[in-house]
Amino acid sequence: MAAQDGNSDKAASASDAALARRLERLSRDLESEKKERSEAEARPKTDNAGYGLAFRLASEFVAGVIVGAAIGWGLDRMAGTSPWGLIGFLLLGFCAGVVNVIRASGGMASSANAEDGQGGERSE
Amino acid sequence: MASGAEDRVDPIHQFAITEIVDLGTIGGIDFAFTNSALFMVVTVVLISGFMIAASSSGTLVPSRFQSLAEVAYEFVANMLRDSAGTDGMRFFPFVFSLFMFILVANMLGMFPYFFTVTSHIVVTAALALVVITLVIVYGFYRNGIGFLGLFVPKGVPSFLMPLVVAIEVLSFLSRPISLSVRLFANMLAGHITLKVFASFILMMGAWGVAGWFGAIIPFFMTVALTALEFLVAFLQAYVFAILTCMYLNDALHPSH
Numbered sequence: 001m002a003a004q005d006g007n008s009d010k011a012a013s014a015s016d017a018a019l020a021r022r023l024e025r026l027s028r029d030l031e032s033e034k035k036e037r038s039e040a041e042a043r044p045k046t047d048n049a050g051y052g053l054a055f056r057l058a059s060e061f062v063a064g065v066i067v068g069a070a071i072g073w074g075l076d077r078m079a080g081t082s083p084w085g086l087i088g089f090l091l092l093g094f095c096a097g098v099v100n101v102i103r104a105s106g107g108m109a110s111s112a113n114a115e116d117g118q119g120g121e122r123s124e
Numbered sequence: 125m126a127s128g129a130e131d132r133v134d135p136i137h138q139f140a141i142t143e144i145v146d147l148g149t150i151g152g153i154d155f156a157f158t159n160s161a162l163f164m165v166v167t168v169v170l171i172s173g174f175m176i177a178a179s180s181s182g183t184l185v186p187s188r189f190q191s192l193a194e195v196a197y198e199f200v201a202n203m204l205r206d207s208a209g210t211d212g213m214r215f216f217p218f219v220f221s222l223f224m225f226i227l228v229a230n231m232l233g234m235f236p237y238f239f240t241v242t243s244h245i246v247v248t249a250a251l252a253l254v255v256i257t258l259v260i261v262y263g264f265y266r267n268g269i270g271f272l273g274l275f276v277p278k279g280v281p282s283f284l285m286p287l288v289v290a291i292e293v294l295s296f297l298s299r300p301i302s303l304s305v306r307l308f309a310n311m312l313a314g315h316i317t318l319k320v321f322a323s324f325i326l327m328m329g330a331w332g333v334a335g336w337f338g339a340i341i342p343f344f345m346t347v348a349l350t351a352l353e354f355l356v357a358f359l360q361a362y363v364f365a366i367l368t369c370m371y372l373n374d375a376l377h378p379s380h
Contacts, residue, residue, distance in 0.1 A: 060302050067301055
């Protein structure tokens with residue numbers, strides 16, 4: 001009986017260690033699976049965002065041009081400088097539309113800023 | 125089968141505003157409770173009812189309603205935190221209401237015979253103006269005159285500065301327009317396209333048996349477009365909300 005008890009104690013501690021090891025492995029597996037799943041979830045999200053981005057770029061550009069034309073037309077109406085306000089602000093609006101698109105496409109803003117900084121230093 | 129005036133489906137008719145209750149004129153302007161107003165009320169009631177029902181019996185292990193509300197909360201909160209930082213969380217009620225309103229209004233519009241609130245530029249422009257007014261007012265309230273630094277990018281040579289500032293101001297002014305036009309145009313174009321393709325089925329059916337077989341093609345197009353429209357309905361609410369977050373970020377941190 002006593003020998004058997006000792007044996008079972010030893011077996012219990014061994015199984016405890018095995019259990020701890022298995023728990024550790026399980027948590028590691030869960031962690032890696034969670035990471036994989038979040039990556040898998042991130043992928044279709046970017047696909048949807050791609051469609052949204054495409055439409056966003058188009059509307060950003062058009063909005064810039066429309067605002068420029070509207071302001072130019074309004075100034076012409078008020079100041080009677082037709083057609084120079086419309087022409088000037090349409091061009092500015094075109095530039096604003098391009099700036100919008102560059103900004104909306106993202107990631108380019110930082111590099112553009114850096115280039116601007118270098119350009120400024122060179123011209124000085 | 126269908127012939128004459130019957131198969132001439134008017135794809136624009138679904139956007140007609142009809143008066144339900146006339147409220148008379150105030151200052152020469154007609155006021156009325158229209159079908160558009162009715163669906164706005166339905167949208168708000170649906171959202172409020174859903175959120176109240178979901179949060180009234182808060183349990184640690186959420187029920188279906190509660191977990192859905194939690195998903196919505198997490199989604200908007202993460203969006204706001206990612207693009208405007210933890211500072212931006214003070215605008216959470218605003219962004220959440222905006223997102224839920226547009227999303228539910230878009231989704232209600234997908235029901236046949238229902239009116240799509242967001243397919244009118246008056247509604248989307250009003251929403252965009254609220255966003256941009258909030259950005260301007262809060263930007264000046266928090267940063268004072270420093271908010272104007274938004275229009276002055278760093279590292280631009282001084283002789284180019286007037287031009288760059290003008291472009292930046294125009295770019296800022298174009299935001300409410302692109303915000304409102306995008307939502308309105310997507311919903312309008314989507315619903316018209318659906319209607320047009322659905323009417324092709326009727327038109328081809330008018331040619332007899334061969335026409336009905338041919339009508340399979342526009343039928344599948346209609347089914348596919350319906351799925352696409354559900355995607356667009358969600359996506360546009362998402363885009364509107366995330367752009368709101370980015371503009372609020374400009375009001376919080378105006379330096380480039």
